Amino acid sequence: MKKLLIIILLLSCISTLGFSQSKTEFGITAEGDWFMPYQSLREFSCKSGFGTGVGICASRNIFWRFSADIGIAYRYKQMQQYYVIYPEDGGSNYNSGYSNTTEGWKKYNLSYIVLPFHLQLLTGKYFFVRGGIEASWLTNYNVGRKKAEYNWIVGIGSQKHKLKWSVNYIRGFKEVGFMNGLYEIEIGNVKYKSATAFRNNTLQLNLSYPIWQK
Numbered sequence: 001m002k003k004l005l006i007i008i009l010l011l012s013c014i015s016t017l018g019f020s021q022s023k024t025e026f027g028i029t030a031e032g033d034w035f036m037p038y039q040s041l042r043e044f045s046c047k048s049g050f051g052t053g054v055g056i057c058a059s060r061n062i063f064w065r066f067s068a069d070i071g072i073a074y075r076y077k078q079m080q081q082y083y084v085i086y087p088e089d090g091g092s093n094y095n096s097g098y099s100n101t102t103e104g105w106k107k108y109n110l111s112y113i114v115l116p117f118h119l120q121l122l123t124g125k126y127f128f129v130r131g132g133i134e135a136s137w138l139t140n141y142n143v144g145r146k147k148a149e150y151n152w153i154v155g156i157g158s159q160k161h162k163l164k165w166s167v168n169y170i171r172g173f174k175e176v177g178f179m180n181g182l183y184e185i186e187i188g189n190v191k192y193k194s195a196t197a198f199r200n201n202t203l204q205l206n207l208s209y210p211i212w213q214k
Helices: 002-018
Strands: 022-037 049-063 066-085 104-123 127-138 148-158 164-172 178-188 192-197 201-213
Touching: 022 066, 049 104, 066 178, 066 192, 104 148, 104 178, 127 164, 148 201
Parallel strands: none
Antiparallel strands: 022 049, 022 201, 049 066, 066 104, 104 127, 127 148, 148 164, 164 201, 178 192
């Protein structure tokens, strides 16, 4: 987390101080997401769901056709996970052979605070490609020790009009998780809570509109 923030701050300072004649812009953003969580353990399958978000951003031309932007946003995503709870020990013994089990789909509404950073390259008069990274924090579930989730981003977009759009693919660097509240078991003197683990996998439509330019 500290390394990511240091990199973002350094890049922002370099672009601000080194290119003082560049165009600076502040704006508002909105997004629509199709969230497709990936799980390495297939027996705990998840269903895809929709997402949305709003935020603010600041962008600056760096040199030639390159620009950079940084922002902060609120993001909401929805997912469903299939679960099976065995009566013998609350869910830890998957080979117990009991037929009296509890199973079904549980829906999770996930709320995040997101810090995105992008670099953009104009490939024509109006179109651009972009890449970047983002850090996000899940605010409405206990995530344990790993507080932040890190993702990489690639996309294409257009800035022909004031209302800019881009289509982005967002992928987590690794799996993350949260306590899902399905059950809690105690082994010895240690209590274990059930958790959901997944890797972020999202297709995003992002819109931005400038409210101040210099």
